[in-house]
Amino acid sequence: xxxxxxxxxxxxxxxRGITKRYGPxxxxxxxxxxxxxxxxxxxxxxxxxxxxxxxxxxxxxxPPTAGTMTWNGQPYAxxxxxxxxxxxxxxxxxxxxxxxxxxxxENVFVGRLPTRNGRVDRAGMARRAAENLHSLGLDVxxxxxxxxxxxxxxxxxxxxxxxxxxxxxLIFDExxxxxxxEETDNLFAQIERLKRAGMGFIYISHRLDEIARIADxxxxxxxxxxxxxxxxxxxxxxxxxxxxVGRSLDRMFPTIEPLNGREILRVEGxxxxxxxxxxxxxxxxAGEVFGIAGIVGAGRTxxxxxxxxxxxxxxxxITVEGRPxxxxxxxxxxxxxxxxxxxxxxxxxxxxxxxxxxxxxxxNYPRVAPNGFVTPGAVRRFADANIRRFGIKGRxxxxxxxxxxxxxxxxxxxxxxxxxxxxxILDEPTRGIDxxxxxxxxxxxxxxxxxxxxVIVVSSDLDEVLGLSHRVMVLSRGTNRGILDxxxxxxxxxxxxxxx
Amino acid sequence: MTVxxxxxxxxxxxxxxxxxxxxxxxxxxxxxxxxxxxxxxxxFFTLQNAIIIFDQVTVxxxxxxxxxxxxxxxxIDLSVGSVLAFSAMTTxxxxxxxxxxxxxxxxxxxxxxxxxxxxxxxxxxxxRLPPFIATxxxxxxxxxxxxxxxxxxxxxxxxxxxxxxxxxxxFGVITATTAFFLLLVIATWAFLKYRPAGRNLxxxxxxxxxxxxxxxxxxxxxxxxxVVAGGLSAxxxxxxxxxxxxxxxxxxxxxxxxxxxxxxxxGASLSGGVGSIGxxxxxxxxxxxxxxxLSQIGAQTYDKDVIIGVMxxxxxxxxxxxxxxx
Numbered sequence: 140x141x142x143x144x145x146x147x148x149x150x151x152x153x154x155r156g157i158t159k160r161y162g163p164x165x166x167x168x169x170x171x172x173x174x175x176x177x178x179x180x181x182x183x184x185x186x187x188x189x190x191x192x193x194x195x196x197x198x199x200x201x202p203p204t205a206g207t208m209t210w211n212g213q214p215y216a217x218x219x220x221x222x223x224x225x226x227x228x229x230x231x232x233x234x235x236x237x238x239x240x241x242x243x244x245e246n247v248f249v250g251r252l253p254t255r256n257g258r259v260d261r262a263g264m265a266r267r268a269a270e271n272l273h274s275l276g277l278d279v280x281x282x283x284x285x286x287x288x289x290x291x292x293x294x295x296x297x298x299x300x301x302x303x304x305x306x307x308x309l310i311f312d313e314x315x316x317x318x319x320x321e322e323t324d325n326l327f328a329q330i331e332r333l334k335r336a337g338m339g340f341i342y343i344s345h346r347l348d349e350i351a352r353i354a355d356x357x358x359x360x361x362x363x364x365x366x367x368x369x370x371x372x373x374x375x376x377x378x379x380x381x382x383x384v385g386r387s388l389d390r391m392f393p394t395i396e397p398l399n400g401r402e403i404l405r406v407e408g409x410x411x412x413x414x415x416x417x418x419x420x421x422x423x424x425a426g427e428v429f430g431i432a433g434i435v436g437a438g439r440t441x442x443x444x445x446x447x448x449x450x451x452x453x454x455x456x457i458t459v460e461g462r463p464x465x466x467x468x469x470x471x472x473x474x475x476x477x478x479x480x481x482x483x484x485x486x487x488x489x490x491x492x493x494x495x496x497x498x499x500x501x502x503n504y505p506r507v508a509p510n511g512f513v514t515p516g517a518v519r520r521f522a523d524a525n526i527r528r529f530g531i532k533g534r535x536x537x538x539x540x541x542x543x544x545x546x547x548x549x550x551x552x553x554x555x556x557x558x559x560x561x562x563x564i565l566d567e568p569t570r571g572i573d574x575x576x577x578x579x580x581x582x583x584x585x586x587x588x589x590x591x592x593x594v595i596v597v598s599s600d601l602d603e604v605l606g607l608s609h610r611v612m613v614l615s616r617g618t619n620r621g622i623l624d625x626x627x628x629x630x631x632x633x634x635x636x637x638x639x
Numbered sequence: 640m641t642v643x644x645x646x647x648x649x650x651x652x653x654x655x656x657x658x659x660x661x662x663x664x665x666x667x668x669x670x671x672x673x674x675x676x677x678x679x680x681x682x683f684f685t686l687q688n689a690i691i692i693f694d695q696v697t698v699x700x701x702x703x704x705x706x707x708x709x710x711x712x713x714x715i716d717l718s719v720g721s722v723l724a725f726s727a728m729t730t731x732x733x734x735x736x737x738x739x740x741x742x743x744x745x746x747x748x749x750x751x752x753x754x755x756x757x758x759x760x761x762x763x764x765x766x767r768l769p770p771f772i773a774t775x776x777x778x779x780x781x782x783x784x785x786x787x788x789x790x791x792x793x794x795x796x797x798x799x800x801x802x803x804x805x806x807x808x809x810f811g812v813i814t815a816t817t818a819f820f821l822l823l824v825i826a827t828w829a830f831l832k833y834r835p836a837g838r839n840l841x842x843x844x845x846x847x848x849x850x851x852x853x854x855x856x857x858x859x860x861x862x863x864x865x866v867v868a869g870g871l872s873a874x875x876x877x878x879x880x881x882x883x884x885x886x887x888x889x890x891x892x893x894x895x896x897x898x899x900x901x902x903x904x905x906g907a908s909l910s911g912g913v914g915s916i917g918x919x920x921x922x923x924x925x926x927x928x929x930x931x932x933l934s935q936i937g938a939q940t941y942d943k944d945v946i947i948g949v950m951x952x953x954x955x956x957x958x959x960x961x962x963x964x965x
Contacts, residue, residue: 290748449852470854479852487852490845492912501842502853512833555854 150211151175154306157206159192159464165399167363179330179340181354182532183302184383190343191620192409194310198230199354229306231314237293244268246285247300274329294318298326302533310341313571315349319435319599320634327353335391345573346600347376359383380574390607393585400425403593409455415441416617422622424591428584430608431597432633438617439597440482443564447479448472459562477560480551480568488551489539496522496535498550503557525553530579545576552583563587564595569603581607599629613637664957665905665921676932683932690812698882701875702898703828705868707919710902712864713844713911714770718759718778719872719898724744724882726752726873727779731794731886741798749873755781756869760862787890795885805881808836816878828916840864844911856948901926904954923949
């Protein structure tokens with residue numbers, strides 16, 4: 140296979156003709172890739188394109204079926220992740236692999252706790268962990284238990300852990316999926332610093348704007364094959380997206396339709412007991428997509444969970460179609476017609492071991508079986524109708540954890556929308572989802588608004604909030620910094636308020 | 640592996656297999672055991688012996704029904720054996736010492752089992768104790784209380800009517816207690832499989848936060864499940880009294896572990912969200928068949944314990960391997 144890579148690279152990582160088969164299925168076909176020291180190579184592709192398989196092979200999680208790798212001129216065939224790490228190659232997982240009941244410092248040094256005089260050197264451990272956290276922009280005590288941290292902070296602990304590993308080559312798999320703008324900037328500053336020190340990177344992300352900022356080169360995979368290799372600066376986003384999905388995308392976002400609905404949701408002076416948000420007021424009309432922007436920790440998720448009845452409210456009022464709502468549990472908000480599609484679909488959206496059918500039917504039994512007799516046939520028919528409606532690639536009897544992120548998200552959407560709500564809250568609806576599935580979810584969101592529902596979209600992806608919303612509310616440190624009409628909202632006006 | 644979803648006859652069983660979490664493994668094990676003993680023991684494969692096996696499994700079978708519900712929600716109930724004794728002793732004390740008529744005393748005993756379950760349920764949901772700890776506490780307390788009524792002495796002199804429940808074979812085949820056990824199996828099976836509330840128990844065990852966000856009153860369900868387990872333990876206590884014709888404070892000692900073993904052999908997962916009454920019935924019968932068959936081929940009690948222990952490990956290991964393979 141011919142490509143732009145220079146042959147005979149002695150330094151850095153070089154892989155040649157890597158193929159991976161699981162039984163009769165070939166997930167990776169004859170892939171070549173070179174990463175020199177001090178270089179960031181972005182790996183792009185839809186879910187299932189083979190990105191994770193490439194990183195798993197390099198990190199020693201799975202052996203390749205065929206092909207060879209060299210690392211700094213030496214043959215490289217890791218037998219385990221620990222083996223890969225000994226050679227200086229580490230992988231930052233997409234899913235957090237942390238121990239929630241241990242402190243940040245212990246998590247950073249787990250498996251290699253520093254000792255002094257035969258005892259664990261807690262002070263030194265805390266100091267080194269704190270340094271790394273601080274350089275990532277996370278100012279919390281290293282003695283904090285990881286379980287008490289929010290998703291974004293946990294991810295930073297994961298990154299801090301890698302930075303203390305003295306690795307010379309790191310693979311980042313969607314490192315910024317849970318990060319806000321500021322944390323992303325911090326991470327990129329770290330990557331730039333490590334690059335200058337000669338470290339090599341493979342960077343996997345669905346966020347093309349990030350790739351343009353951080354990557355030196357871009358390699359695009361599709362269906363397990365390398366379909367493109369570019370220098371970042373020269374590649375328009377559209378070209379990359381088209382290479383990834385293998386078809387041309389006319390538009391990413393559906394058009395925003397004019398608004399003429401009546402007000403459905405009114406929130407006034409809403410304040411949380413622990414101060415994560417305070418005195419927040421806004422209203423949403425029928426047919427409106429209402430975006431909520433802000434950096435991680437601004438209180439967006441907490442605000443949405445409070446409206447959905449999942450977390451308590453200290454003061455303020457919620458009014459749904461003129462009727463006051465003081466939810467004491469999610470059941471109260473659901474009864475008022477509010478559904479929440481939560482940010483963490485694996486922990487809060489799905490029972491992963493259960494089937495797609497059971498997941499879609501959950502909470503929908505009055506509609507699945509109006510006679511109160513939930514037969515497997517009724518569940519399957521209900522699920523099949525929703526599988527068709529939302530274009531889920533899976534069967535009703537398949538466990539939910541067999542699905543890709545995009546299809547899992549569609550299952551959560553199907554389950555929530557099947558309740559026939561009046562207000563839909565989507566928290567990070569496209570986190571970790573590939574471009575093709577994203578476009579489908581955007582179409583679903585626009586479709587719900589067209590049907591006259593009030594839709595609230597919370598996202599750390601600024602383009603997504605801007606592209607979908609009629610109006611955008613910006614939260615910063617738990618307070619409303621302004622609501623912008625989509626004609627005035629742009630990256631600058633939103634970010635100015637978000638970082639206020 | 641391919642299943643034609645358009646063909647309902649092909650798709651339905653596939654769906655069922657996934658929901659029950661693979662009851663087929665234990666069923667094959669049960670059949671294999673029956674075949675083995677049919678060749679080894681002369682009197683094993685007879686209707687008479689089948690009836691005896693059912694009679695013998697009734698008490699811990701009823702306990703295992705309640706245990707299945709608790710385990711599906713991701714919990715565990717260590718108190719069922721003690722609650723069995725506590726309820727029977729309550730009824731015995733009310734009847735033979737206080738002098739209450741038998742039927743009200745019986746219902747009081749069953750009610751007190753429900754109250755013990757309520758205590759466990761409230762400790763789990765509102766005091767947020769792990770189920771293991773909460774039911775360990777209930778187990779210890781109820782065992783103590785069971786002894787307190789009679790200073791540890793035996794209660795006897797149950798009315799003949801009670802003994803008849805376990806001795807008279809209706810239609811020459813089935814006793815009232817065994818029939819009641821089988822009715823409970825069918826009712827619980829239908830509840831778990833077809834009722835929304837039953838389906839919700841699986842969701843709670845699979846992921847309580849997902850269930851709560853779906854509007855399910857999780858605490859209410861959890862308390863309910865422990866109350867039912869307590870009530871069923873009390874009913875098992877009455878069946879046990881009918882069988883032994885006496886009650887003593889140390890009745891049902893260790894039965895909670897037999898019940899857990901039956902549920903686990905039946906394919907339930909201790910982490911919750913997986914399990915079925917069909918599986919539990921098979922688990923109960925596997926233990927019953929082993930007990931009966933091993934006695935008939937002359938195995939000692941100690942050998943039986945060893946073999947049943949090996950069986951538990953083998954059943955769960957087999958199940959885990961199958962799951963990983965998928």
